Amino acid sequence: MLRHAITLTCYLLVAAACACCLEPSGASAQACCVGGGGQLGVVGRERRAALTARLGYQRAMGSYANDGSYHGLRGASIDDLTLELGGGVRLFDHRLELSGTLPTRLQHRSYRGSQGSARVGLGDASLGVGLMLIRGSVDGVRRREPGTWIPFLDLNLGVLVPSGRAPENSHDQNGADVMGGGHFTLQGGLRLSQFVSLRQILTLSVLFERGLARDVHSLAGASHRYRPGAAVSLRASWLYARDMRWSGGLFVTTRLGRPAHQDRERVAGSASRSFSFGALLSWVFILPIWEATLSMSVDPFFSGPGRNLPQVGPRLSLLMKRSF
């Protein structure tokens, strides 16, 4: 019975780590310039290493204007398919994690009055370092035992590498070949995970992102020094493990972007805001090493929650993970 509980805890830890890395940076760094927002980390806390493959699909259904109004997409279709390979290893008593991801993207764009186009290319890669600052209790919160209230606390640092084609280097008339943000992004975040019971984990995470400045130019040759706005993402998730094979959960994410700067001047009205929510279902189909996780998330399709988002819609992803 005790052994069963410990094993279940291990899987919950693995699944919780998974739930946090389900929407890696590549998922939202689409042809537009509102990138990042992803969480770092790949390897479950009780595992030595992991390899992952994530197949993701996103369809744009609308956009948010600067005033927060939602507008359905008119006369256009925008679809992104992403295959992201990732890997990570844990060192020093599992306290340090090194991880990386590399997405390949297939993007289709079709607008009124022009021929549709589809392009394949690398997206922006990510490299991350995770450090377990506090190894928490896995016993589930019990009121009279303060030791069970100690949460796991992880520090994550990372960088997004502009391996995807930048907007200013696009050759496709619809911009279907724009696969990345075009700039390095530094990331730093904290993740707090609390076992509220033997079967349930609540996780709160915060991620700061800072895109580095670069020179950009328009078609006619006008050149600008552009720096994307810094951003902070907040994410809350709840995860429930039914048994050693099945677990599921719900999550909400919000991302607040500060204004961008052009030629050192703040671009008025360029702050952004996004909000999405979703659910995931995880299945360990070969104990304890192979796991599949299906995740769905969606942005609201009414005015208010978002601001300055050129493409919002549903996202679906399937993550396959081999742990070691």
Add this chain to the structure above:
Amino acid sequence: MRHHTCFALALVALLASACSSNSGPPEPVTLRLADGTQGIFAPEDALGLGENMITITLTRADATPITGLNLQVDAFMPAHGHGLRQPPVASELGEGRYMVHIDFHMTGRWDMSVALGEGEDAPSFSVPLEVR
């Protein structure tokens, strides 16, 4: 019967308001340069993804139309740091009126620059546009 007529009228009114809420051309934008040159920028329809047509009417300070210009049009998305994927095409309609064909590949705020001729010294308008 009266009930049905009222319902039908309400439905028609609702449909009419729904249709008019998001379609139709936006208000023209009127801008002036320091020397009094005036530009009126009037999209043919609500600006959206893909091809759009914008009529530009140019007049001098004394209200005479400006003709024979080779307009240089470009657009940039300052919030994202990128421009267009295809160069806009401008053609003269006559009597100071010009037609610009411009393709947007992203919704949001665009700054369209319209230079009244070639060369860096040509006077130019910067027109804010909202693509939805």
